[in-house]
Amino acid sequence: DTAVSQTPKYLVTQMGNDKSIKCEQNLGHDTMYWYKQDSKKFLKIMFSYNNKELIINETVPNRFSPKSPDKAHLNLHINSLELGDSAVYFCASSPRTGWQEKLFFGSGTQLSVL
Amino acid sequence: SQQGEEDPQALSIQEGENATMNCSYKTSINNLQWYRQNSGRGLVHLILIRSNEREKHSGRLRVTLDTSKKSSSLLITASRAADTASYFCATVQGAQKLVFGQGTRLTINP
Numbered sequence: 342d343t344a345v346s347q348t349p350k351y352l353v354t355q356m357g358n359d360k361s362i363k364c365e366q367n368l369g370h371d372t373m374y375w376y377k378q379d380s381k382k383f384l385k386i387m388f389s390y391n392n393k394e395l396i397i398n399e400t401v402p403n404r405f406s407p408k409s410p411d412k413a414h415l416n417l418h419i420n421s422l423e424l425g426d427s428a429v430y431f432c433a434s435s436p437r438t439g440w441q442e443k444l445f446f447g448s449g450t451q452l453s454v455l
Numbered sequence: 456s457q458q459g460e461e462d463p464q465a466l467s468i469q470e471g472e473n474a475t476m477n478c479s480y481k482t483s484i485n486n487l488q489w490y491r492q493n494s495g496r497g498l499v500h501l502i503l504i505r506s507n508e509r510e511k512h513s514g515r516l517r518v519t520l521d522t523s524k525k526s527s528s529l530l531i532t533a534s535r536a537a538d539t540a541s542y543f544c545a546t547v548q549g550a551q552k553l554v555f556g557q558g559t560r561l562t563i564n565p
Contacts, residue, residue: 384498448495
């Protein structure tokens, strides 16, 4: 199936731990994104990569580090997890960077920090 | 900062009725997009309307755009139970950043 897939779907962990979320798209898109959705459903962009190059880096704690080994993959590593990091994290992709592009989303990773 | 704001935050109607959701935004736009999110799933793109368009249709969806009022509306006609979802508008900030509102949670009652 052509899609944006992210793993794991659920992640439950203790405060202070380090965790990673993986994302892969087989749509041939150049641009990938990480979004964070909080408990009130507010969706906020965190990072964007175009062909492995970082192009958007919002005001995100440096405990969050994205890595794009190739244009089909964008992983998110989080160090020293805090309670406030609990949220649903969505990976997305678009054919190119630009205002006319629509986004294709993965099904999300629900992160719970205890 | 949040660009689009949907109204109402929640809407509950009977199956077969029409559902209207509104979106207001602050800055000038090139286009505005609507997305749907089913519970526990990612967002799915529904429709894109460009700033020089006033109305666009896709199946049972009708989107309008009023750039003078900086607002858009999404109308779903003849609603079905499967339309139960959250609906988000999104606009572009700067050259590359798609910014979403908090969404309207739509419930269709059988």
